[in-house]
Amino acid sequence: MKRPFKTRIKTLKIDGIDVGAREDETLLELAQENDIFIPTLCHLEGVHDIGGCRLCLVEVKGTNKLLPACMTYAEEGMEVTTNSERLQMYRRQVLDLLFSERNHVCSVCVSNGHCELQWLAGKLGISHVGVPYLYPQLSVDASHRFYIYDPNRCILCTRCVRVCDEIEGAHTWDVMGRGTDCLIISDLNQPWGTSDTCTRCGKCVQVCPTGALFHKTKAVAEMEKRRDFLPYLRTMREGRK
């Protein structure tokens, strides 16, 4: 949803540091350029943002609404705080909620040690989950020749949906239902292996932040994802424009 800006330079402050920005840059991009860490989960470089996980929320002086850094554009004179006590508390609560929603028993997960959710929990200092687990029982889809989809580990970030649509152009995945009944599905809610649209490119598996999508051959804690994959996507996308 980037607007066709004429490039103009804005100056603003992030965590007290003066930074200069093009006006088509988001606060997240700016922070990353300046080595300021803002946690993210639904953001994926190279595909459009949805602002869904709410981990990247930041405070901006003059408004009492918290704004998602991944979708907020730089503006002249902004004063941004990325890491207040309050933000940290909310971020921990978001992770709490994600852990409680499905079944995240890390010790038996293929992504143990390579999972973004797990890594963030460590980074943000979560030692225990403060809300009861909901534990829905969802069935695992192992029908695909190469990959497995385990909805019990899915955090509904929709990275797979966006990468499959915007980069691969297959649009095999989408979200069905609403609210907490949301579920990532392939085609007409059919086993992934029977999908006519999937090209088996594996992009969705690479970008899934958790152990919800993984290679068939991987056992517990073996599923490491190719992170160098992401900049590649971005280049591809820019080539498409």
Next chain:
Amino acid sequence: MTPRTEKLEPPSDDKRWRIVQATMQRNGFERDGLIETLHTVQESFGFLDDDSLRYVAASLNAPLSQVYGVSTFYHLFSLKPAGKHTCVVCLGTACYIKGIPLLLKEIENEFGIKAGQTTPDGQLSLMTARCLGSCGLAPVAVFDGQIDGKVNVHEAMARLKALQEGDNA
């Protein structure tokens, strides 16, 4: 992708597909017309089955998963056929505080179905609505499309049983 210009062959020669085609054509076979089209399918066939979803997706050049995602997002779309008779109870605030939960429970007990389900004999579907906008007459229920205000549990139950038995007899 550019929308197609000519119609695709429908799944069967059922005349109702023509109405569906007309809706899609009115929207220039654009994906924007997806919800309108699903409304038409639902009105014509009573529910959305896999065949119709595939047909609509193909005609509008829309991904299957997107069509499925949209169909399951909106509560008025149903992927299963409804029973011969329907009862919709309003769950709006006014109906709620005027005792609709009682009626709902009574129906659930009597017919052994929960909201959103159909009796095994296919006679009765029980549905709920968020608010029918007739709060002035709360509590409200709709029996086979007939809206009824100030419903009373006993009368409603009698009516439902009559509907069911009337057909079985």
Next chain:
Amino acid sequence: MLERLEEIAATEQLFAEEFAHTVNVCMAAGCMSSQSGLIKEAFDKEIERGGVERRCRVRGTGCMGLCAAGPLVTVDSQTPDEVLYQQVKVEDVPDIINALEGQPVKRLQCSIDIPFFKRQKKIVLENSGIIDPERIEEYIARDGYSALLRAITEMSPSDVIDEIVASGLRGRGGGGYPTGLKWTTVAKSDGEVKYVICNADEGDPGAFMDRSVLESDPHRILEGMAIAGYAIGASQGYVYVRGEYPLAVARLKTAIRQARRSNMLGSGIGGTPFNFHVDIRLGAGAFVCGEETALIASIEGKRGQPRPRPPYPAEYGLWGCPTLINNVETLASVAPIVRNGGEWYAQYGTATSKGTKVFALAGGIRNTGLIEVPMGTSLRDIIYDIGGGISAMGECKAIQTGGPSGGCIPAAYLDTLVDYESLAALGSIMGSGGMIVMDESTSMVDVARYFMEFCMTESCGRCVPCRVGTVHMYNILDKFSRHEGTQDDLVLLEKLCDMVRNTSLCGLGQTAPNPVLSTLRYFRSEYMDCMIPEPDGAEIINETLEVAQ
């Protein structure tokens, strides 16, 4: 063109005067569900049988307001006062016809000399229950479309916006955003193509104002939209109507057809170069589609999921074009404002909230139905005077306003003068205008649970706090309603409320905790009563033992 309108109006007037009596039967959804359709048929037959066709006619009209006493029938005999009959049955029809020349039928008569009618100030509802919504001539006969013609022939777009700004009108969809300001922003946004959207999704349970306006006076919305289109530079409008409102959709369709035929919509309206087309888009049962970005997604044929704002639709809306989204009631106020001037409108209401507001009264109140009062009327006047007081035995305990985004105002604050700010100060909101009166038998914990269940099932699922947070809050409230709450639950509940309110993506999540917060604020003791009794000494010892093991 104005002359043509006057001509239509005059013809209509003459036509009406041909009849000594006019029987009006309410054909809005409320009365229709108590079979007013059959009653109208019975009148038609009776008049034919009695051979009084030439002197008496029957019309179906829109909502007369007092839905509780429906089906409603009025008889207008060209005398100053019309006669109102309530709870009319088919058997009563001959009596009413026989009484045309003489005294009204006493047993059915409802006095119109009661506060319910006398204390209202009707602007939005000025035609409701008076005209036949399916005939454009009747709308025109009551000055309909004159505001549109005046705007496009005598005023510049910025003149129109100036009137709206002067009126002080604020959005009736819940937020209360100044309408004039919104129009200015959209007018200034760059873009060849712009859109006007009328938000008729009315998802709040307990609200039926928009439905009633659409059913009773659909042309008013079309006129308001066309004026808005002229002011901001749009030539296409959409009305997004709930799929649950088939009658409203049918009437709107008829109205659009008639307006097009009369050249009040379409190309070259009234002989000017101004074009404006209106199409209907149907919702399909998703509350969140009332949120403006979700509504736009839904018109585009997608899942109705909101996106973060900014950019606001005023800048980046339908298909990326600048888009004006206004509520039904907001747009219904536009024509009278343009016709009578912004200052005329601003004389009603309070310092910050101008004009009148339509409220839907429901719940434990005697006169359930639809009313329109100036902003700044006290809750007490609305409930006890206009509303006729509480229907069951007992007292008013609380008033719920704003639906699932609002709160419960306890009876102690009945003297509050209603406007956007005063309700917000009490922890509720004006919302779209649903007012549900709760008497002493209502449990506040149960009410909070009810609304949380609503938000939980209506959450679109896009953002984490609302998707998962509402489930946890619901589970806790459910525990309380089973009298199994604990102190820890209460702490967690309040924590979740704070988090969901501050971190959710759209208004649904941001306001979902409101019913909980307001009931906790005013009825905390009820939550306390729903807790497991404090364990006595023995149990505590047991617990420590278990831990020690």
